[in-house]
Structure formats: C-alpha cells, structure tokens
Amino acid sequence: FRIVPDSPMWIERGVLLLGGLWFVNLVNFMDGLDWMTAAEVVPISAALILIGLFGNLTPSTTIIAAALGGAMIGFAPFNRPVAKVFLGDVGSLPIGLLLAWCFVELAYAHHLVAAILLPLYYLADATLTLLRRLVRREAIWLAHRSHFYQRATDNGFTVIQVVSRVFALNFGLVALAGLTIYFRSAFVDAGLLIIGAGAVAIVLRSFATPRR
Structure with missing residues (x-):
C-alpha cells in the first residue's frame, strides 16, 4: 500500500519512520499538564472509532482506537487537576505509538488530510516549539517550559482553561477531518486544512499572549 503513489518508496517510508518517531516523542513532550493527554486522545479516538464504524478504517485499527479512548476515559478522573496519577514516559510513549499507527492506517485508507488534521x-505546538528553540540555539535535549500550553499557564491561564480550549479545538479538528472523508475532494481538503491550521494558530497565539 502507498500513501503517495507518485513519490519514491524510500522517501515515503523514510518520512513515515521519522514522522512516527517524532510523534511518539511529542506526545510525551505534550503530556505536561493534568488532563492534557485526555483532551487530545479522547476526541481523536472517538473520531477514529466513528471513521472505522463507517468502513473507512480496518477493524483492528478501530479496536485500537476504542481501547485507547476507553483507557483515557478511565484514566481521566485520576488525572484531573490536581492529579493523583500521571502517565509518565511509560504511559505517554505507547499512546504516541498507537496513535501514530492509527494515523498511518488512516492515511493508507486514502484519508491523508484527515490523518493530519486530527x-x-x-503537531503544531511541539514542532513550532522545537523549531523556535533550534533557531535560538538552545540545548533542545534539556528540560524547558517553552511549549505554547506551558507558556499559557505562565501567561495567566489556569490548567482547566488551557485543556478546555485544547479539548474544544480538537473537536473542531475532528469535524473538519470528518468533512474531508465525506466530500473526498482535493479542493475541499485544501480548504479544510487551511481552516484547521488557522484555528490552531488562533489557539497558539492566545496561549502565547499574556492575559490582562
């Protein structure tokens, strides 16, 4: 199976490998607030389940999504602010791996834009943060508080305000991803991807701006 049939096989496989490794790690990096991972995984897993039920994902991928969603719903009460239980590396890294696999399967099912939108x-918070630190020649292997969601708490947002905005944004991205699957049009895909990127940019900008 190919995601982009016109591209050389080695390029596609290389991008998938590097992208998968990055995604596994960024899920770990982004798990820095109570409820943050739940606010990300629950909407995404719900979307993947629905996509699978409508026949656009393999049964095995749908089952993985259901297991992830159920696990996060069960975990959320113990991770509510102020959390008593944390995912840590042993929890967040496998979640990143399973989600990455689901997105690859979604892309193989000819829904690449949906796999990007979800x-x-x-992707934006972690990647932009990494690029910004590289430009500033910071030691990227050291701990930091430069992610947009971390800057939000430094700028006066409460944990609940941050995760609720992420939760709402993710449901918006879920809706856009669903529309790309429904319309199956390159023109619609491009427009919805722009809308999704704009929505993410608005949230990131709000997180980076001090509250008055």
Whole structure:
C-alpha cells in the first residue's frame, strides 16, 4: 500500500519512520499538564472509532482506537487537576505509538488530510516549539517550559482553561477531518486544512499572549 503513489518508496517510508518517531516523542513532550493527554486522545479516538464504524478504517485499527479512548476515559478522573496519577514516559510513549499507527492506517485508507488534521494541535505546538528553540540555539535535549500550553499557564491561564480550549479545538479538528472523508475532494481538503491550521494558530497565539 502507498500513501503517495507518485513519490519514491524510500522517501515515503523514510518520512513515515521519522514522522512516527517524532510523534511518539511529542506526545510525551505534550503530556505536561493534568488532563492534557485526555483532551487530545479522547476526541481523536472517538473520531477514529466513528471513521472505522463507517468502513473507512480496518477493524483492528478501530479496536485500537476504542481501547485507547476507553483507557483515557478511565484514566481521566485520576488525572484531573490536581492529579493523583500521571502517565509518565511509560504511559505517554505507547499512546504516541498507537496513535501514530492509527494515523498511518488512516492515511493508507486514502484519508491523508484527515490523518493530519486530527493531531494538528499537538503537531503544531511541539514542532513550532522545537523549531523556535533550534533557531535560538538552545540545548533542545534539556528540560524547558517553552511549549505554547506551558507558556499559557505562565501567561495567566489556569490548567482547566488551557485543556478546555485544547479539548474544544480538537473537536473542531475532528469535524473538519470528518468533512474531508465525506466530500473526498482535493479542493475541499485544501480548504479544510487551511481552516484547521488557522484555528490552531488562533489557539497558539492566545496561549502565547499574556492575559490582562
């Protein structure tokens, strides 16, 4: 199976490998607030389940999404602010791996834009933060508080305000991803991807702006 049939096989496989490794790690990086991972995983897993039930994902991928969603719903009460239980590396890394697999399967099912839209907030926050630190020649292997969601808490947002905005944004991205699957049009895909990127940019900008 190919995601982009016209591209060389080695390029596609290389991008998938590097992208998968990055996504596994960024899920770990983004798990820095109570309820943050739940606000990301629950909407995404719900979307993947619905996509699977409508026949656009393999049964095995749908089952993985259902297991992830159920696990996060069960975990959320114990991770509510102020949390008593945390995912840590042992929890967040497998979640990142399973989600990455689901997105690859979604892309293989000819829904590449949907596979980009669903995790777009995490992708944008983590990737832009990494690029910004590289430009500033910071030691990127050291701990930091430069992610947009971390800057939001420094700028006066409460944890609940941050995760509720991420939760709402993710449901918006879920809706856009669903529309790309429904319309199956390159023109619609491009427009919805722009809308999704704009919505993410608005949230990131609000997180980076001090509250008055």
